Amino acid sequence: MAIDLATPVLVVDDYKTMIRIIRNLLKQLGFSEVDDAADGTQALEMMKRRKYGLVISDWNMEPMTGYELLKEVRGDESLNRTPFIMVTAESKTENVIAAKKAGVNNYIVKPFNASTLKAKIDAVFGD
Amino acid sequence: MSQTDQKKLRAAVNKLGKRKTITLDDVLSFAKSALIAGGKDTQAHEQCDIEIIREEIARLQPLDLSSNHIPNALDELDIAVKATEEAAEQILTCAEKVMSIEASDAESYKASVNEAMLEILEACAFQDISGQHISKAVDTLNRVDRRISRFAKASGMRDWVGAASDCEARKTKRQKELILHGPAKDGDGLAQDDIDALLAG
Numbered sequence: 001m002a003i004d005l006a007t008p009v010l011v012v013d014d015y016k017t018m019i020r021i022i023r024n025l026l027k028q029l030g031f032s033e034v035d036d037a038a039d040g041t042q043a044l045e046m047m048k049r050r051k052y053g054l055v056i057s058d059w060n061m062e063p064m065t066g067y068e069l070l071k072e073v074r075g076d077e078s079l080n081r082t083p084f085i086m087v088t089a090e091s092k093t094e095n096v097i098a099a100k101k102a103g104v105n106n107y108i109v110k111p112f113n114a115s116t117l118k119a120k121i122d123a124v125f126g127d
Numbered sequence: 128m129s130q131t132d133q134k135k136l137r138a139a140v141n142k143l144g145k146r147k148t149i150t151l152d153d154v155l156s157f158a159k160s161a162l163i164a165g166g167k168d169t170q171a172h173e174q175c176d177i178e179i180i181r182e183e184i185a186r187l188q189p190l191d192l193s194s195n196h197i198p199n200a201l202d203e204l205d206i207a208v209k210a211t212e213e214a215a216e217q218i219l220t221c222a223e224k225v226m227s228i229e230a231s232d233a234e235s236y237k238a239s240v241n242e243a244m245l246e247i248l249e250a251c252a253f254q255d256i257s258g259q260h261i262s263k264a265v266d267t268l269n270r271v272d273r274r275i276s277r278f279a280k281a282s283g284m285r286d287w288v289g290a291a292s293d294c295e296a297r298k299t300k301r302q303k304e305l306i307l308h309g310p311a312k313d314g315d316g317l318a319q320d321d322i323d324a325l326l327a328g
Contacts, residue, residue, distance in 0.1 A: 017215045024223060065305050091316030095306050096325045107322050110310075116319060 003125040007053025008033040012043040012069065013087075014061045018110075022056060022087070025114050029121065040064025044072055047079055054121070059088035059095065067098065074103040083124045087112065180282060187278045192271055200267035207260040214253035221246045 009031050011022045019036045026034050035050070037043035039061040047055070055073070057066035064072075066086055073079045086099050089110045099107055106120040221243040228239045278284075290296035301307070310316075317325070 017212065017219065020219050024219070024226070028226075060307050060309065065307070067305055089310035090306065090308055091311050091318075091322070092306070092308050093317060093325065095308070096317060096322050098306055100326055104326075107326055109317065109319050109322055112319070 003121065004053060005030040006032060008035060008050060009054045009056065010034075010043060010046060010052040011036045012038075012040065012055065012057035012061070012066060014038050014058065018058065022117070025117050028114065029118055040066060040069030040072070043069055047073065047082070052082055054124070055082055055084045056087055057084065059086055059090045059099075067095075067102065070099065070102045070104055085120055085124060087117075183278050183281045186281075187274050192274070196267045196270060200264040203260040203264040203267075207257040207264070210253045210257045210260070214250045217250040218247050221250070 009026055011019050011026070011034060013019050013022070013036070023034050023036065035046060035052075037046055040057070041064040043055070043057065044064070046052075055069075057069055059066040066088065070084055070086070073082060073084060080103075083105045084103070085106045085108060086104050087108045087110060088095070091109045096107055105124045108116055108120055225240055225243045228236055228243075230236045290299060
């Protein structure tokens with residue numbers, strides 16, 4: 001599955017600064033359609049209204065965490081094929097194992113750099 | 128401890144637990160019940176122990192902590208967080224400006240980049256101010272730690288088993304269920320390479 005740079009990407013994070021950083025990095029990578037949400041609940045509503053080609057989500061948010069969002073997405077037939085990358089400061093083994101079990105496509109630990117983000121997106125799309 | 132004494136102590140604990148607000152008198156009254164139930168029922172002994180607890184609570188200076196030191200420390204942390212956010216915003220704005228500069232005219236490009244770089248250097252001054260605010264908050268935490276440690280040692284108190292409040296219990300339950308640890312200390316969490324290996328395995 002090659003990357004379609006016109007595909008809409010949804011960035012989910014409760015820190016506006018982090019959304020801005022990821023948005024800029026995605027722009028540098030060539031993505032033109034980037035939306036953002038402040039938590040899992042808002043992200044899920046947006047995903048039901050628009051088809052996203054990639055979700056990049058933080059873990060620790062309220063009221064709905066990125067982990068809960070991942071499980072909701074994987075449990076919804078209309079959304080469960082959406083590639084999902086977790087970008088988070090949660091770096092314990094149990095977090096990674098839980099995310100893997102829930103169906104995450106890739107996992108990036110914060111702080112991260114542009115090349116890591118690019119490598120993980122490439123890996124998700126098999127490039 | 129006799130069954131009657133145990134009942135008295137249980138009644139005192141229940142009475143204290145049902146209060147929405149707990150005053151110093153409530154704590155002393157509970158301590159008195161506990162001492163009596165514990166067999167220290169001579170008046171002199173009881174009075175002596177209560178005086179010790181009263182003095183230790185006074186030394187804890189809880190009103191001074193809750194009305195001065197803790198609010199001040201929270202203010203210091205708020206200022207540090209805001210300064211960090213403002214600096215990050217300023218640096219991001221400069222970076223976005225540089226990325227969007229028209230590069231056809233080399234002289235003009237150089238001048239615009241230099242201007243943006245100067246703004247980034249200025250924004251980095253936040254670290255000094257934030258560091259000082261955080262140091263003040265850390266001083267307060269150390270002060271609280273010293274007073275509570277002294278109180279715990281002097282009073283010989285044991286921790287309440289379980290959560291200190293319903294709110295804390297709910298928070299702990301949520302953190303456990305949703306695996307919320309927050310950022311790890313250096314060397315405490317997995318590095319990206321370890322995560323990659325775990326995902327591939």
